Each structure stands twice: as C-alpha cells, then as structure tokens.
Amino acid sequence: MKRFTGLLLSVLAVIVLAVIPLISGKASTREAMFTILMAIALASSLNMLLGYTGYVSFGHIVFFGVGGYAGFYTLTVLGWNLWLSMLVGGATAALLAYLLGKSILRLRGAYFALATIGVNEAMRALVNNMDFLGGPIGMTMKFSVYNEYGGAANALWLVYWVLSGIALLVVIVSYLVKRSKFGLGLMAIREDEDAAEVMGVRAPSAKTWSYVLSAVFPGLIGMLFFFKNGNIEPGDAFRLHLSIELIVMVMLGGFGTVLGPVLGAGVYQQLRKLLLTSPVFKNIQLAVAGVLLLLIILFIPTGAVGWLRRRFPRLRRVLE
Amino acid sequence: MPYVGTRSTWLLLVPHKPKPTELDGNIELFCIKEGTVRRTYVWTALLLVLALVMAACGGTSGTTETTAAPNTTAAPGTTAASGTTAAPSGEMKTLKIGFTTSITGKYNTESTRQDNGLQLWMDDVNAAGGITLSDGTVLKFEAVSYDDESNKDRVQELYTKLATDDDADFLISPYSSGLTAASAVIAEQYGKVMITTGAASDSVYTQGYTGVYQVYTPSSRYLTSSVDLLGSLDPSAKKIAFVYENSNFSTGVAEAAKAYAESNGYEVVLYEGYDPDTQDFSAFINKIEASGPDAILGGGHFQDGSAFARQLYEKKIPVKFVSLLVAPPEPSFSELGDAAVGVAGPSQWEPLVKFTEDAAMAAGADWIGLTGDEFVAEYQAAYGEEPSYHAAGGYAAGLLLQYAIQKADSTDADAIKAALDATNLMTFFGDLKFDTSPDHHGLQIGHDMVVVQWQKADGGLQKQIVWPESGATAAPLYPLGQ
Secondary structure (H helix, E strand, O other), X not given: OHHHHHHHHHHHHHHHHHHHHHHHOOHHHHHHHHHHHHHHHXXXXXXXXXXXXXXXXXXXXXXHHHHHHHHHHHHHOOOOOHHHHHHHHHHHHHHHHHHHHHHHOOOOHHHHHHHHHHHHHHHHHHHHOOHHHOHHHOEEOOHHHHHHHOHHHHHHHHHHHHHHHHHHHHHHHHHHHHHOHHHHHHHHHHHOHHHHHHOOOOHHHHHHHHHHHXXXXXXXXXXXXXXXXXXXXXXXXXXXXXXXXXXXXXXXXXXXXXXXXXXXXXXXXXHHHHHHHOOXXXXXXXXXXXXXXXXXXXXXXXXXXHHHHHHOHHHHHOOO | OOXXXXXXXXXXXXXXXXXXXXXXXXXXXXXXXXXXXXXXXXXXXXXXXXHHHHHHHHHHHXXXXXXXXXXXXXXXXXXXXXXXXXXXXXXXXXXXXXXXXXXXXXXXXXXXXXXXXXXXXXXXXXXXXXXXXXXOOEXXXXXXXXXXXXXXXXXXXXXXXXXXXXXXXXXXOOOOHHHHHHHHHHHHHOOOEEEEOOOOOOHHHHOOOOOEEEOOOOHHHOOHHHHHHHHHXXXXXXXXXXEEEOOHHHHHHHHHHHHHHHHOOOEEEEEEEEOOOOXXXXXXXXXXXXXXXXXXXXXXXXXXXXXXHHXXXXXXXXXXXXXXXXXXXXXXXXXXXXXXOOEEEEEOOOOOOOOOHHHHHHOOXXXXXXXXXXXXXXXXXXXXXXXXXXXXXXXXHHHHHHHHHHHHOOOOHHHHHHHHHOOOEEEOOEEEOEOOOHHHOOOEOOOOOEEEEEEEEOOEEEEEEEEOHHHOOOOOOOOOOO
C-alpha cells in the first residue's frame, strides 16, 4: 500500500473531478469537466515523453488528430461501433508513433522538437489531400448515430464516463511507468543520454516505447472528442496551438511528476474558462492568461508540484 | 552538488551521493539543479509563454478597432429601449438569444460584423417595443454571448452552458461552417431552435437536424450563378479553370460548381486546390496559361483571393472572365486598383440590392423589417463603416427569428419550428425559404446570391451588381481586355 501513496492524490483528483457533474447533475458542468479531463489525459500522456524522457514534442497533437481521423473513418464509412473505432484510433496513433520513433527519435533536443512540428504539419497536408477522408472538407456524422447509444443526451454522458476512465488510466499508467525500471531508464535518458547508454539503458528502444505510450491515449481521446463533435476537419484535428497549450499545462504543474500535469491541466483550463465567461475579462482573456502564465513560469519554473517538493521535503512521499 | 569529473561519472555518483533532502535516490529533476538541462527547460518555458502572449495579442489587437465600435452604439439601443412607453396590459418577457462570437482568432473580422448586425436587430426590435403576442405578452430580447476563440475546443461547452445554465430561448450559430457543425449537435440535443448565419456549408444540413435553419445561400450554389452569367454573356466560352483554396468551404463550393459546369456542357480544363496560406500563385498561373481557359473560377478567402487577382493581372493572363469567392464583395478589394477591374464574385447581399415590400407582395411572400437603404444607414450610424454581407446576415438571422415568433404567436420551440418550416419570407437580405425534406432539413433554398463586379467609374472603382439581370446595376464588363 505504501508503494502507492504517491498515486493517491492524483487518482483522487481525477475521481473527484469526474464525479462533480453527478452531484450537480447539470450538463454544463459535465461539458466543463470534459474539457478539463481531456486536458488532464492529454497532458499526462505528453508528460510521459516530455517529463520522463526529456524530449519536447511540439506536435504531440498529431496523435489526437490521427486517432480521431482513423476512428471517425471506421465509424462513419465502415459503420463500426464507437468502441471498436476508438481502439482503431488508439492503435493507429500507436503505430504512427512507433514508426516515427524509429526514425525521428534518433534526433535530439531542438532537432527532435522541430521534427515533431514538421510531422504534424505534414500529416495535416496529407489528410488535406486524401479524398477518402473528405480532404479539406473533412467528415461529418449523422445525428441519428447517437441513437445507437441511447440518444444524444445519453451518448454525451457515455462519452464523458469513458473519457473519465481514460484519464484515470493515464494517471495510473504514468505512475507505474515512473516507478518502473523502464521509467528509471527514461529518466536516465533525460539527464544524460550517453551516460544512460553506458549504464545499459537501450536508449533508442526505450525512447520509442515511451513515445508509443504517450501516443496511444491521445489517439483514443481524439476519437471520443470528434464523435462528440459530430464532425472532423484537418484544421481542428491537427491544431498546433493546442499542442503548445499542452506543454504549458505540463510545465505549469511540474513536468516529470504524476500529479503535475493533472494539476497543471486542471488549473489552466479552469482559469481559461473563468476568464472566457467572465464579463470583465472575456474580451482580453488570452492576454490575461498569458501574463499569469508568464509570472508563474518566471517565479516557479519547476511547476507547482516541483516547487512544493523542493520547499517541503516531507511532501515528497505523497507528491509523486 | 559540486561538479565532479566528467559528465558520466557525475551521473554515476548520483544514486550513491544524493542530496540530503533527496529521497529514494531516484534520478530527479532537482539533483541536477546546477545542470544545463533545467536551464534549457526554463528557456523553453519562457519561449512558450511568449508564444502564447503573442498569439493573444495578435488575436486581441485585431479586435480593438472592431469591438470599439459597438460601445458607441450601446447608447442608442439602451436609450431607445427605455424610451418605450407603450407598456401594454400583458406580461413582459425577455427572451435570451445565445451565441458565441470569435472575439479572438482568425474569424474575428467576419464574426464581429455578424455580431454587430445581430445586435443592431436586437436594438431595433427592442426600441420598437418588442413583439406583442395575441395574448398580450410583450417579448423583448437580450443577448448572451461568449468568445469561441475561432476554434472548436470549447464550442460545445459554451453552447451547452448557453442552453442549460443561461437557459437561452434561441440560439444563433457561431461564424463558419466548422464551428456551426459542432454547436448544432448541442442545439439539437436540447431541442433549441438555432438560426445559422455565416455558415454556408451544405453538410450541416444533411445530418438529420430538425431545428437548425440556414440564412445563407449554401456553398453548393456559390459559384453556379457565375457559370450562368458566363453562359448568358458568351455561349462560345466553354473552357473553365478552377483554382480554389483547400479549405472546407471553398472546396465544397468548387466541387459543386465543377459538377454544375460540366452538366451544362462546359469543359473543366484545370481543377487545382491551393494551400490556405498561399501567397505566390505563379505555379498555378503557369498551369492556367498552359490550359488556355476562357474563364477562371475559384479563390477562397480575402487574403489569398486578393493576391491571386493581383498576380493574374500582373501576368496578363488572357481570360475573358474571372469570378472569385469572398474577396471581391469586400469593400477593401478596391485597393488592388487596376487589378480589381473586371473581377467578379458572388455575394450573399449587397447594399445596392433592392428588395421591397411590393416585390414581396408580387411574389406572394411575407415581408418583415426595414429596407436595404435603412439598414445601411442604421449600420453606418452605429458602427461607422459600410456593412458587409456578414453584418446583413446577422441582422437577417434576427429578423427571421422575429418573423417566426410572430407567425407562431408563441415562444414554444415546436410551434416556431413549424413556422420556420412554412416560411416564405422576403427581407432586405432577400428571400428566405427552407428545405423541409428529412435529408436536407433546414437548408436554405429561397435565398439567391448576386454577382458583383468591380468596374471603372468616375475615375475610381465601383462595385456593381451584374447578375441576376433583374437586379443588375450595370452591364457586365466582358470580355476582360488584357
């Protein structure tokens, strides 16, 4: 049991967020939590690569888009059900990450970061020119598809619970990775890749698998998100801006920690939402969010969890 | 921790010699406090924030000029509303109209104009004492709106909030087909009536919605009128080149126009899409030259369309007719000077278009609201600029809702849907009528677009309506002399 004290807070945070809509019973709360949980799951996935392995992936959203497209295609064109389509989305993203990992993870530092942006843009251009995926128009889904899942209202609740489950799973996987030998290998790579290799860490394969692991969940979530939206377009699927926001969330909470991305994503999205819907700030919300982030990152560069860990050593056992 | 020996020996030391405060001997971020890695991260973080701030400024700075305008108009609206003294015996009810606008992001210009138009309608109807139902209830309107940032992330969240928390009675669509598609799912789910404006794509209306109604002429009919115009001008011109932007809207337009042209006996000699950020069209222009078309159709949005028109002019491509999307109807297109002369384009609405109550009577349609001239005058007084068709679309969406409520004599969603299904209306914006078949429910079938063309007049440039013939303000300039 003691082994899992570090996981407790993160799991608890996700569960509490997930059940809030049950208590309020309101659809608007559910939508707000959907945005937050999606960010948590995406940021935690990214953290497995960015935080543990130390490779900055600027174009991580490519897996979200690819998963969404693959799943949407099987759902609307081939007529598969949501669950199968979701698995297809996840598997496609993982496969792409594996192939990419084999090639571009040989690059280090800034070169890798640049390559990930290139991959995202290339994928967008590719999808734009694929007629069977709808090209620039994208694909749409009939409203009646929701009837198979108990009508639109039910379907949206269902999607929400599945997403909550995925968010929980990501957090648990993130913790297990961190505590495993595999995770230690990743962190060794982060600190000094050559030294890690000398120590017996198989850097290329470890990096590839961490890339795959961090790509599976965005693939699953992509499918869920676009199923909920009812349509998919290249511009929305491969939105670089969202990718950058994810990195900010991870940095904000504390990269390389399990709780950090959960905290960072939750706070960031809640902040954005408050600004967006507040009568005072809604016209300048992006500027205010930018300034706040600047202050936080200037003064607590290791993120909230990193700062707490350093400031209060006793907390280290629970703040993993 | 002092730096001992080479980098790798230092790392070897870490598990054996942890900092006193370090637990478990894990290789943690903090045991390399003096390392360069952390510094790199700080710089990356700073860079990121800078990028976000710049994005924020980029979005908002564009807004300042446009959002400043409505503030000046808030006054007439409110004073007018408070000045109403009619106060009939019935109860007073304020209906909420919910929508999102793109205060930030790439749709800012169009979306702000659409919002301006809608606000103007709301001010007008409130100032006129609202809508009085037969049971004496007086209905007034108020807007609830949020920024959708021109992207889909929060559109559903915000529309759910509008439909539930804010309890909006009616919804208006965001600007653009993509955002509208996402919001329509929510509108339908909560059984709200949603009037869409600024969303031309046909695909939204093939998804089986029952409460979503389109004000704009759908994208499948955007360029077909240009084909008709070409046919009426010169039956011998048979070769068309399509060069269009690779985006949801323009590709939809080009696909439909190509099919239409081919079914009318035209030969499509070139059919090429370009990337949305394209500024250099020389590769496409070479292809156009090689294929020797009589007419060029296509374009996309303002930036690329203007660049395309200018480069066509500079390269002196010998074509007889050019019709482009979105850019030519914008007043600022005239800044191209001679390159703009003769360039035509479809427009949802133009200040010169005249629809009147008499015309409505003659056509057996209902009429509601003000005339085009009154709209232009009011809009100019309120916002200090000439209204574009986005603004007119916003106003028309409000008028349509007003009409449906009056017709249904109720605010019940089902009664209003029935009224909208049976709509046969003419406004300053043109005809409005909806497809009621289950496969295309809510698709606009009444409204027609006009074709405008820039022509030389009095030493300057003037935008003239050249199609349809019945509404033309000038004869088309044809063929383009090069």
